[in-house]
Amino acid sequence: MRTRRRTLSYLLAFFPAVILAGILGSIIQTQFNLLAIGQIGPAIDFATRLETTLYDLQHFGPVYTAIIFVVFLLALPVAHLVVRVQKRQFYAWCAVATAIGLWVAFRLIDHFAPMPTLIAATRTTAGTLLLIFSSFMGGLFYAWLSRISRRYLPRSRAGN
């Protein structure tokens, strides 16, 4: 029964973590694009920045979140396996696994997609690192939330 509670806590943490990383990544991607446009054109005012950010959350966000979803689905079990052996540093392994997972995903997508680089912000090292940071934060959030939620999940009578 303790295993069931633990699994449930992981699942409860998984989806919010994916959504957080997706939103964070979408916002970062927009700011990178606007930075590039601002360097060759007029300065971007706040209203334009906000409107573009919201547009991208609506239109780019789902694509990016789908990528994050697949990455987390594959990377987090790996983190769990490592932690099972090492028996510590759960937060760090979740964050690192999702960060590395997203980097691998970028490489795979750009290898198989017809264009050289699918996500414009990943054309630069800084942009790539910041998007990976969004995944890192998502992994960290997953670890934190899964621990927190386990505390509040009801204990099964059969398990006690």
Next chain:
Amino acid sequence: MLKPLFHHPARLLPLFLLCTVGLSANLVIADDGDYEEQLTELQSGFEYTELSQEIAFPWSLAVLPNSELLVTSRAGALWHLSAEGIVINNVMPELPELWIDGQAGLFDIALHPDFDTEPFIYLSYACGSLRANTTCLSRGHWNGSELQDIEPIFQAYPFKRGSAHYGGRIAFLPDNTLLLTLGDGFDYRERAQLLSDHLGTTVRIELNGEVPSDNPFIANPKALPEIFSYGHRNVQGVAWHPQLEQLFISEHGPRGGDEINRLRAGGNFGWPLITGGVDYTGARITPYRDLPGLHGPEVEWTPSIAPSGLIVYQGDEFSDWHGDLLVPALAGKQVARVRVNDTGAEVIDILFQDLNARIRDIRVEPATGALLLLVDAAEGKIIRVTKK
């Protein structure tokens, strides 16, 4: 209920595949933009004759004075065909550093404007390697059966990574100069706004590769002297309109925002500061649709049709079309007929949708005015179009 999933990881596989397929569905449109059925009735008043169906991914075609055909394939071959489409020869011209990969390869072919007395053939192509490539232009002497003495006359600066967005169309202007279209290299889109390199520009050169003294940026020490216009994404068609005495180009947008532009010397056509399209991921490329000082399109297609060539029709076979632009499309699987005048342009007809074919290029048979369509496929076709 979810517990068994984690106890048996193999059961997650269908879920993963579902996600992957869902994502792929979003990305598969990336090649040429998404396209939805537009307008129209299928045309039925044409007769189609297949001249050839063995050229992989034909890119361009030139009709020799004796009506024989020279066809380039992206894979690097130059095909010499009879007027009826029978293969006479198939050679790989010795182009310096020809680079074939993705969108890279052999592109356009054009005969010298005075071909009878100066039998030069111009070929545009990608040159270099995966990590360092660009668009090149060479010319060679046609001796009636093969291309000899090939010499490079232009190489776009700088070399860049990735095999996408080369432009590569050639047009001759009435003043005996040559216009070559270029692309932004995909990953370098912001540099289309710079004059210090050739990315995202068109260039105008003499027929021997020298720089004309009246090019628009010749007096600007910070600009490359060959540049004729800038702010382009990937110009895939160019033609001189003899009646209007103006140049027109067709340009690939990203996801939406394909354009016909009226080219102006020194003009900034806005990419990527203004566009009607968005990125393949759905993200905005720019918040702007128009800005002061930047030239907007005469015609825009959103969703994309991937316009892949451009001619100004001059011929007897379809005399009603005289002076109209014919714009073949890959994703759109059509030829758009665009009527232009001094002040504007509009799509007035959509042709050849019944072929259901990605049309890479369109040419006119000078003797008859019949059209020659190049179908972009591994088993590419040349289709001759006449009235029924």
